[in-house]
Amino acid sequence: MDISHIINELGEDRSLYFNAVAPPIVQASNFVFDTFDDLRKAFEDEDSAYLYSRGKNPTIEILRKKLAALDGAEDALVFNSGASAIFAAVLANVKSGDHIVSVDKPYSWAWRMFDNLLPRFNVTTTYIDGTKIENFENAIRPETRIIYLESPNSNTFELQDLEAVARLAREKGIITICDNSYSSPLQQKPIALGIDMALQSATKYIGGHSDTVAGVLTGKKDMLNKIFNEQLLNNGSIISPFNAWLILRGLRTLPVRLAHIKNSTEKVVAYLKNHPTIERVIFPFDEDFPQIDLAKKQMTSACGLLTIVLKTDSYNNIETFTYSLKHFLVAVSWGGHESLILPQAAGIGPELFDPNKEQHRMARVYIGLEDADFLISDLEQALTVL
Numbered sequence: 001m002d003i004s005h006i007i008n009e010l011g012e013d014r015s016l017y018f019n020a021v022a023p024p025i026v027q028a029s030n031f032v033f034d035t036f037d038d039l040r041k042a043f044e045d046e047d048s049a050y051l052y053s054r055g056k057n058p059t060i061e062i063l064r065k066k067l068a069a070l071d072g073a074e075d076a077l078v079f080n081s082g083a084s085a086i087f088a089a090v091l092a093n094v095k096s097g098d099h100i101v102s103v104d105k106p107y108s109w110a111w112r113m114f115d116n117l118l119p120r121f122n123v124t125t126t127y128i129d130g131t132k133i134e135n136f137e138n139a140i141r142p143e144t145r146i147i148y149l150e151s152p153n154s155n156t157f158e159l160q161d162l163e164a165v166a167r168l169a170r171e172k173g174i175i176t177i178c179d180n181s182y183s184s185p186l187q188q189k190p191i192a193l194g195i196d197m198a199l200q201s202a203t204k205y206i207g208g209h210s211d212t213v214a215g216v217l218t219g220k221k222d223m224l225n226k227i228f229n230e231q232l233l234n235n236g237s238i239i240s241p242f243n244a245w246l247i248l249r250g251l252r253t254l255p256v257r258l259a260h261i262k263n264s265t266e267k268v269v270a271y272l273k274n275h276p277t278i279e280r281v282i283f284p285f286d287e288d289f290p291q292i293d294l295a296k297k298q299m300t301s302a303c304g305l306l307t308i309v310l311k312t313d314s315y316n317n318i319e320t321f322t323y324s325l326k327h328f329l330v331a332v333s334w335g336g337h338e339s340l341i342l343p344q345a346a347g348i349g350p351e352l353f354d355p356n357k358e359q360h361r362m363a364r365v366y367i368g369l370e371d372a373d374f375l376i377s378d379l380e381q382a383l384t385v386l
């Protein structure tokens with residue numbers, strides 16, 4: 001399906017809303033039924049009719065159709081956060097005694113769920129270095145139900161061979177879930193590579209304006225229907241119609257924003273790689289990235305997020321450099337219009353800071369919608385403090 005059709009037309013029927021160009025925010029909790037028969041059918045399958053907005057809502061419905069098509073999936077569910085999409089996808093597929101194999105260092109709230117929450121229900125997780133397929137083979141047990149992936153991984157961007165992992169999991173009857181937030185469906189399509197369910201934080205690229213928190217889960221109809229009925233309706237983790245509308249608005253410009261960010265990120269990476277105070281730049285589409293071949297095989301491009309390793313042995317220098325930047329904001333998240341920086345040292349603190357550990361000198365950089373030259377000159381002046 002053509003991406004322009006998906007983003008601009010699919011799921012929209014203006015005759016239903018006064019021929020308005022922009023779809024309405026259907027800010028209603030409940031919907032009226034004309035017959036007992038219709039009402040009974042809606043009770044039987046809440047995803048078949050508009051009954052109550054914890055389940056199905058017309059504004060959210062438009063978004064679901066577009067997001068499913070973008071991923072090449074049968075269906076999509078939209079949640080009030082990326083974290084709740086992760087929670088629902090995992091919870092719906094485990095019971096007491098089950099085991100999960102997860103890639104090392106998954107997104108922090110997936111990690112906390114695996115370590116703190118699931119053990120209370122006798123579900124355990126083994127973490128592995130996902131860069132080698134043997135590590136998956138060795139970690140799988142008879143009771144393994146889920147392989148949890150995030151490719152590229154947070155902060156250091158290690159990749160997993162999605163096609164190979166999906167093949168292995170399928171042979172063993174294990175469900176694969178991949179966090180695709182880094183790439184968005186425009187740069188990587190996990191479902192086409194054989195992954196069962198793809199998820200994203202729509203807070204990032206799809207929303208794109210740093211004003212809405214939301215999550216997306218895509219996959220086969222039967223898998224998502226189970227999650228809709230067993231998780232979404234029960235947790236009440238549905239997105240609000242207004243936030244769904246904001247995400248829909250963000251989606252309209254996703255291809256244009258990503259194309260711009262891709263170009264400026266390439267320029268910034270090239271600049272940083274040649275800078276004497278930068279030891280290393282970690283970026284999946286850089287020729288020196290250890291898994292560049294795999295990146296090119298399963299992603300169409302990368303953009304926006306990269307990590308720099310600073311050449312310094314001083315915690316204070318890292319802080320001074322960070323706050324010398326005039327146009328990069330110090331904040332979590334990413335995917336919006338504004339460029340950001342997040343040094344690891346900030347979370348470590350001066351007492352524990354050890355410059356011999358490369359990780360302590362890392363800073364994650366997000367390239368927003370500003371022009372590349374504007375950002376490069378800002379980096380140039382701030383890097384002089386190192």
Ligand SMILES: *Cc1c(COP(=O)(O)O)cnc(C)c1O
Nearest residue numbers: 081082083107179181201203214
């Ligand atoms: C932000 C993020 C999430 C969580 O999404 P929220 O919308 O913040 O709940 C999950 N995975 C990755 C990789 C993220 O960056």
